Amino acid sequence: xxxxxxxxxxxxxxxxxxxxxxxxxxxxxxxxxxxxxxxxxxxxxxxxxxxxxxxxxxxxxxxxxxxxxxxxxxxxxxxxxxxxxxxxxxxxxxxxxxxxxxxxxxxxxxxxxxxxxxxxxxxxxxxxxxxxxxxxxxxxxxxxxxxxxxxxxxxxxxxxxxxxxxxxxxxxxxxxxxxxxxxxxxxxxxxxxxxxxxxxxxxxxxxxxxxxxxxxxxxxxxxxxxxxxxxxxxxxxxxxxxxxxxxxxxxxxxxxxxxxxxxxxxxxxxxxxxxxxxxxxxxxxxxxxxxxxxxxxxxxxxxxxxxxxxxxxxxxxxxxxxxxxxxxxxxxxxxxxxx
Ligand SMILES: [Zn+2]
Numbered sequence: 001x002x003x004x005x006x007x008x009x010x011x012x013x014x015x016x017x018x019x020x021x022x023x024x025x026x027x028x029x030x031x032x033x034x035x036x037x038x039x040x041x042x043x044x045x046x047x048x049x050x051x052x053x054x055x056x057x058x059x060x061x062x063x064x065x066x067x068x069x070x071x072x073x074x075x076x077x078x079x080x081x082x083x084x085x086x087x088x089x090x091x092x093x094x095x096x097x098x099x100x101x102x103x104x105x106x107x108x109x110x111x112x113x114x115x116x117x118x119x120x121x122x123x124x125x126x127x128x129x130x131x132x133x134x135x136x137x138x139x140x141x142x143x144x145x146x147x148x149x150x151x152x153x154x155x156x157x158x159x160x161x162x163x164x165x166x167x168x169x170x171x172x173x174x175x176x177x178x179x180x181x182x183x184x185x186x187x188x189x190x191x192x193x194x195x196x197x198x199x200x201x202x203x204x205x206x207x208x209x210x211x212x213x214x215x216x217x218x219x220x221x222x223x224x225x226x227x228x229x230x231x232x233x234x235x236x237x238x239x240x241x242x243x244x245x246x247x248x249x250x251x252x253x254x255x256x257x258x259x260x261x262x263x264x265x266x267x268x269x270x271x272x273x274x275x276x277x278x279x280x281x282x283x284x285x286x287x288x289x290x291x292x293x294x295x296x297x298x299x300x301x302x303x304x305x306x307x308x309x310x311x312x313x314x315x316x317x318x319x320x321x322x323x324x325x326x327x328x329x330x331x332x333x334x335x336x337x338x339x
Contacts, residue, residue: 011307012107012108012307012310012311016310016311016314017108019314019324020107020108020109020310020314021108023324023325023328023329024110024111024329025108025109025110025297025310025328025329026109026110026111026112026113026137026297026328026329026332026333027109027111027112027113027297027298027299027301027306027309028113028249028274028296028297028298028332029113029115029208029249029251029252029274029276029296029298029299029300030112030113030114030115030298030299030300030301030302030306031092031095031114031115031117031300031301031302031303032095032096032097032100032114032126032129032136032302033095033120033121033125033126033129034092034093034095034120034121035092035117035120035121035183036089036092036120037120038119038120038121039093039120042093042095042096043095043096043097043100043129044096044097045096045098046096046098048093048094048096048098048099049094049099050091050094050099050102050103050302051087051090051091051094053087053090053091054083054084054087055084055087055091055303055304055305056305075256085215085217088303091302091303092302092303094302095301095302097129097132097133099302100112100133100136100301101133103301103302103305103306104133104135104306106306106307107299107306107307107310109135109299109306109310110135111135111136111137112135112136112137112299112301113136113137113139113175113176113298113332114126114129114136114137114138114139115139115176115178115208117178117180117183117210118141118142118143118178118180118183118184119143119145119183119184121141122141123138123139123140123141123169123172123174126138126139127172137173137175137176137336138169138172138173138174138175138176139174139175139176139177139178139208140165140166140169140170140174140176140177140178141177141178141179142162142177142179142184142196144184144185144186144192146158147159147162147192147195147196148192159195159196159199162196162199163199166199166200166203170203170205175205175206175336175338176205176206176207176208176249176336177197177200177205177206177207177208178207178208178210179193179196179207179208179209179210180209180210181209181210181227181230181231181235182210182213182214182226182227182228182230182231183210183225183226185225185226185227185230186230187227187230187235188209188230188235188236188238188239189235189238189239189242193239194242194243197239197243197246198243200246201243201245201246201247204247204337205247205335205336205337206247206248206249206272206335206336207246207247207248207249208248208249208250208251209236209239209248209249209250209251210231210251211231211233211236211250211251211254211261212231212252212254212255212256212257213228213229213231213232214228214231215228233254233257233260233261233264233265236248236250236265237264237265240265240268240270240271241268243270244268244269244270245270246270247270247272247335248268248270248271248272249271249272249273249274249296249335250265250271250272250273250274251273251274251276251298251300252274252275252276252277252278252298252300253273253274253275253276253278253282253286254273255277258278258282258285258286259285261273262285262286262289262290266289266290266294269294271290271294272290272294272295272296272331272335273286273290273294273295273296274295274296274297274298274300275295275296275297275298275309275312275313275327276298276299276300276303276304276309277300277303277304278312279312280312280315280316283295283312283313283316284316287316287323292322292323292326292327292331293326293331294331295327295331296327296331296332296335297309297310297313297327297328297332313327313328
């Protein structure tokens with residue numbers, strides 16, 4: 001297994017390594033810990049190894065060039081779907097401080113944005129993790145369960161408390177807000193999300209929504225609390241229209257529905273996208289529709305791998321220094337008001 005993992009392990013050319021090290025690349029979207037269950041000890045596990053699995057093989061040898069439609073059909077067959085879900089879970093449970101550090105070291109990335117996925121992780125968890133590795137840029141979150149079934153008065157008090165929490169956490173370097181409509185059971189155009197983003201947007205920092213209809217469970221499991229339908233694009237069109245002054249990030253450019261995001265969301269100047277999981281061909285399309293200001297480099301580690309993400313990005317940008325600087329660092333800094 002060690003040998004296989006090393007044969008399959010991505011490599012960075014000398015030339016790319018120089019570009020990356022000179023630039024101080026920021027990975028605009030990744031995770032640590034476990035997004036699906038609460039597991040206090042996971043990130044401290046020193047023995048977990050990062051898996052070499054179907055994704056590693058697929059993206060190494062497929063080089064992102066498989067025809068999109070055929071790829072989707074294959075991925076939706078039950079057998080592949082189950083294998084991919086297992087692989088996702090396995091990667092998710094292998095995202096420890098040690099594997100995070102290995103992945104960052106091997107890819108020469110300077111800092112990585114880390115998304116908590118509530119309710120299983122919170123800002124406090126990530127604050128603790130950052131004590132061990134300061135290459136993490138943190139997110140905050142909202143406990144939507146604290147905002148339901150309340151009197152009007154109580155609801156306003158809770159919103160005020162939330163605002164105070166944001167203020168405190170931003171002072172501790174929370175740079176983003178993460179909302180996961182599917183796992184948290186709130187649609188992006190609901191009143192409750194309206195109220196929350198109204199508070200958040202006065203800090204002029206980005207909010208990332210999980211988008212794309214995602215089912216985390218295979219058919220045998222009971223995940224009735226999850227709302228996969230909240231990943232549909234219509235909710236995000238409404239959100240982008242309603243909150244023109246909110247910095248909305250659509251992660252991995254909607255994955256396999258990247259064409260829809262180009263068609264329906266690129267027209268909103270408050271919407272930006274990240275490149276995780278996208279092929280060279282699609283990144284070029286994104287560049288034409290979102291332009292260079294609203295496109296950010298990201299890996300989505302542990303679900304994808306950092307080195308192929310970097311290689312695809314650099315191949316796409318083909319030595320254009322201005323674009324490389326913007327997409328792999330400056331856009332990200334600007335969105336967090338750090339530049
Ligand atoms: Zn992700």
